[in-house]
Amino acid sequence: MEVDELLGELRRRGATLATAESLTGGRLAARITTVPGASRTFLGGVVAYASDAKQHLLGVPAGLVARHGVVSAECARAMAEGARAALGATWAVSTTGVAGPDEQEGKPVGTVFVGVAGPTGTTVVALELVGDREAVQERTCREAVSALGARLHGEEPGLR
Template identity: 50%
Template sequence: MPATVGPGTVVALLKERAQTVATAESLTAGLLAATIADVPGASTVLRGGLIVYATDLKATLAGVPRELLDRCGPVHPDTARALAVGARERCDADWGVSLTGVAGPTVQDGVPVGTVYCGLACRAYDVAVRFEFDGDRSAVRAAAVAGALAELARAVRELSPEPGR
């Protein structure tokens, strides 16, 4: 698990770089976007989000190719990357962040409870990070949000120009 990064840090990093973010969320059902929105001033960086809890909405709302969903399923690194790209494009943001996984209580399509993929996308980059979390549904969802915030902060720091450049 990456180091803990609060939503205020993510908002500040994006503000410094005059960048925006959008989310596409499955297992967290909007919790990541809501966590970012809790920060005063988040409206300058948070463009919006897509809640794509149902698999068909991953295609219709986020633009994930149906062929990809049929081949790989909703909980897969390629799906997470496509969701992040879809959030970025559909919400016209600099960054797209996605979360898809299994919060439990049971295995889904052979994927163990606690398996989460976080997708990150900017115009020149997209990646998926795999997490394995323990706990009940609430714990897995909260850990997924914390992991996504940490990964977004890392990506913004590493791939974005320093403020003022």
């Protein structure tokens, strides 16, 4: 699904969207806002690159970070739920993982988690991507759009 199609579907449903980004550093929000009329659906996003920012801006519990790390399904879930609550959105999408060039928390480059929080709960998609830093970030953005599109069409991708 393309971003314009996703925003059109959200608009038809009267739904809103928020983002919580780490490894994509705002690329997802930038991609969304290139679509004319995005402001009818997109409420905003939080770029929480550092662990402290995830905790303070998105409400990711310190204990969760200590137990599972920020490169985890649990963190992606908490980030998406935190963005949805903070911005009052119908849906929120989060991105966290390792874009490179080095591993993080013992996880290799390309380890990515995308969270999708909505009215019926939260799902997380685990990805193992290949490529350089830019390729991992760009592919993560595409996968995030795809994951939300799947949820809107009744599919449940990823981990529960």
